[in-house]
Amino acid sequence: MDILPRSSVLAAAAIGGLVFYYALSSKKRSKHLPPGPRGLPIIGNVLQMPVEMPWMAFSEWGKTYGDIIQVNILGQPILIINSTRVAKELLDKRSAIYSDRPRFVMAGDLVGYDETFVLQPYGENWRKQRRLIAQDFSLSSTPKYYSLQEKEAAILVRNLLKDSSSLVEQIKLRIGIIIIRVTYGHYIQTPDDPFLTTPLQAMVNFGISTTPGNFMVDFIPALKHLPAWMPGAGFLQTAKKWRQIVWDASWNPYEWCKKNMDTGKTLMPNLCGTYINEAGGKLTHDDEMKIVWAASSVMGGGLDTNMSSALSFFMAMILNPQIQAKAQAELDAVVGKDRLPTLADKPNLPYIRSIMAEVFRWSPAIPLGIPHATSEDDIFEGYEIPKGTLIMPNAWHMLHDPEIYPNPMQFIPERYNGSDEEMFKVTLSFGFGRRICPGMHFAEGTLFSIIATTLATCDILPGLDANGKEVIPKYAYTPGTITFPESFPVRLRPRSPQATSLLSDVQYTIE
Numbered sequence: 323m324d325i326l327p328r329s330s331v332l333a334a335a336a337i338g339g340l341v342f343y344y345a346l347s348s349k350k351r352s353k354h355l356p357p358g359p360r361g362l363p364i365i366g367n368v369l370q371m372p373v374e375m376p377w378m379a380f381s382e383w384g385k386t387y388g389d390i391i392q393v394n395i396l397g398q399p400i401l402i403i404n405s406t407r408v409a410k411e412l413l414d415k416r417s418a419i420y421s422d423r424p425r426f427v428m429a430g431d432l433v434g435y436d437e438t439f440v441l442q443p444y445g446e447n448w449r450k451q452r453r454l455i456a457q458d459f460s461l462s463s464t465p466k467y468y469s470l471q472e473k474e475a476a477i478l479v480r481n482l483l484k485d486s487s488s489l490v491e492q493i494k495l496r497i498g499i500i501i502i503r504v505t506y507g508h509y510i511q512t513p514d515d516p517f518l519t520t521p522l523q524a525m526v527n528f529g530i531s532t533t534p535g536n537f538m539v540d541f542i543p544a545l546k547h548l549p550a551w552m553p554g555a556g557f558l559q560t561a562k563k564w565r566q567i568v569w570d571a572s573w574n575p576y577e578w579c580k581k582n583m584d585t586g587k588t589l590m591p592n593l594c595g596t597y598i599n600e601a602g603g604k605l606t607h608d609d610e611m612k613i614v615w616a617a618s619s620v621m622g623g624g625l626d627t628n629m630s631s632a633l634s635f636f637m638a639m640i641l642n643p644q645i646q647a648k649a650q651a652e653l654d655a656v657v658g659k660d661r662l663p664t665l666a667d668k669p670n671l672p673y674i675r676s677i678m679a680e681v682f683r684w685s686p687a688i689p690l691g692i693p694h695a696t697s698e699d700d701i702f703e704g705y706e707i708p709k710g711t712l713i714m715p716n717a718w719h720m721l722h723d724p725e726i727y728p729n730p731m732q733f734i735p736e737r738y739n740g741s742d743e744e745m746f747k748v749t750l751s752f753g754f755g756r757r758i759c760p761g762m763h764f765a766e767g768t769l770f771s772i773i774a775t776t777l778a779t780c781d782i783l784p785g786l787d788a789n790g791k792e793v794i795p796k797y798a799y800t801p802g803t804i805t806f807p808e809s810f811p812v813r814l815r816p817r818s819p820q821a822t823s824l825l826s827d828v829q830y831t832i833e
C-alpha cells in the first residue's frame with residue numbers, strides 16, 4: 323500500500339508526469355487563491371498534511387489562515403472550510419456547483435466504490451440511487467423500523483451487562499444486524515456471518531482509500547496504468563483484492579434477498595425487498611445495478627458511522643457521571659421503572675435528546691465530512707475556487723468553535739437549553755447541501771434507542787486495568803474518513819434487579 327506523506331513512491335516516472343502537470347497547473351496557482359500554508363514546488367503541501375486527527379490540526383491552522391484554507395497536493399487544490407457560515411454559503415446555497423464528489427482513483431476507478439452513490443459524481447445516476455433510499459429512510463418512513471431498533475438496543479445492553487469487555491464487538495454486531503435487516507431482510511445471527519463481516523471489511527477499506535493523501539494514484543491517475551509487477555505498484559494488487567470484497571458485500575446479500583422472497587426467509591419490509599416487490603419481480607439489469615449499489619450505500623453509510631457515535635456516547639458517559647444521573651432522573655420521571663423507554667417517548671425526553679445532540683457535536687463520526695468537489699469555477703469573497711477543487715468541510719471545527727459552543731471539549735447537554743432548534747444545528751455533522759446524509763433520521767433512531775435504554779437500566783462506569791485501577795478514557799480518535807474513539811474499557815452495572823428483568827424480558831425474535 324502506498325501511503326503519503328512518508329511514502330518513498332516518488333518514482334522517476336511519476337516525477338516526470340508531475341513536472342508536466344505542475345507546469346500545466348501553475349497558471350492556476352498565480353490566481354487569487356484563499357490563504358494557506360506555503361507548499362513546495364511540485365508536491366505542494368504534501369509534507370505538511372497532518373496524519374493524526376487532521377481535523378484538529380486544520381482547526382489550529384484556522385488561527386493563522388482563517389475560515390477558508392487552500393492547500394495543494396501534487397496540483398490538486400483542496401479547500402478546507404473552518405466555518406459554518408462559509409460551509410452553508412458554498413455547500414448549501416451554491417449546491418448546484420458544490421455537490422460533486424472528487425474523483426477517487428484508488429477508491430473509485432480501481433476498487434469500485436464509485437458504483438455506490440456515496441461517491442457517484444453529481445448527476446443522473448446519483449439522483450436515481452439517492453431517490454430510492456431517501457424515500458425509505460425519510461422521517462415519516464423510519465417509524466416502521468422503531469421496534470427493531472428498540473429491541474436490538476435492549477439486547478445490546480443485556481449482552482453488555484454479561485460481558486462489557488466486548489463493547490466494540492457487541493455494538494458492531496447489533497448495529498450491523500439493524501442495518502442489514504432493513505436493507506436486505508436478512509437477520510444476522512452470529513458475528514462471523516459473511517453478510518456482516520464482508521461489508522465491515524469493505525468499510526475499513528473505504529476509510530483507508532478515501533482519506534485524501536493515502537494513495538499517490540489519486541494525485542497521479544496515470545499510475546493506475548503501471549504494470550502490477552513494478553516496485554511501488556503494490557496498490558494495484560490491494561485494489562484488486564478490495565474490489566472483490568466490495569462486490570461480494572454488495573451483490574451477495576441482494577441475491578440472497580431476491581432468492582428468498584418466495585421462500586419467506588426474506589423479512590419484510592426491507593429496502594431491496596420492497597423494490598423487488600414493486601417491480602413485480604421484473605427487474606432489468608439496469609434496475610438491479612441501481613438498487614444493488616443504492617443498498618450498498620445504505621449498508622456502508624449506516625455501519626461505521628452509527629458505531630462510532632455509539633462508542634463516543636459510552637466514552638462521554640464514563641467521563642460525566644453527573645450527566646448520567648440527570649438523564650436517569652428524566653427517564654424515571656417520564657418513562658417510569660416498569661418498562662423500557664421507546665422511540666415514542668423521544669418527544670418527552672429533552673435531556674436524552676440533548677445528550678444525543680451533544681454526542682454528534684462532541685465527536686462527529688466523519689469530522690472532515692465526505693469531500694465534495696466543485697463542478698465549475700467559482701469566486702467567493704474575492705477568492706478563486708477552481709473547478710475540480712476538493713472541498714473539505716471541517717465539521718469538527720465548526721462544532722468546536724468556542725464562539726458558538728463555549729468550552730467545546732466539555733460534554734455539556736445543557737448547552738442546548740432543551741431547544742430542538744439549537745440541537746438541530748449540530749446536524750451539520752451529517753453533511754451539507756444536496757449530499758446531506760439521507761440516513762440521518764434512521765441513525766438518530768438507533769442512537770436514541772441505545773442511549774435511552776442504556777441509561778434507563780444501567781450505570782456506565784470506567785473499566786479497570788490489570789491492577790484493578792479505573793481507566794479514564796482520553797479524547798483520542800483513530801485516523802480515517804470515519805473515525806472511532808481509541809479503545810477504552812467500560813463496566814456496566816444494572817440500576818436495579820427490575821431493570822435487569824426488563825432487559826431479560828425482551829424476546830430474541832428474528833423479525
Ligand code: HEM
Nearest residue numbers: 440619620623624627628687692752753754757759761765
Ligand atoms: C451517526 C450516524 C451517521 C453520520 C454521522 C453520518 C454522516 C454522514 C455524512 C457527514 C455524510 C456526507 C454528507 C456530505 O457529503 O455532505 C453522509 C453521507 C451519506 N450517508 Fe450518512 N451518516 C450516518 C448514518 C447513516 C445511515 C444510518 C445511513 C443509511 C441508512 C447513511 C447513509 C449515507 C449515504 C448513502 C450517504 C451519501 C449521500 C450522498 O452522497 O448523496 N448514513 N453521512
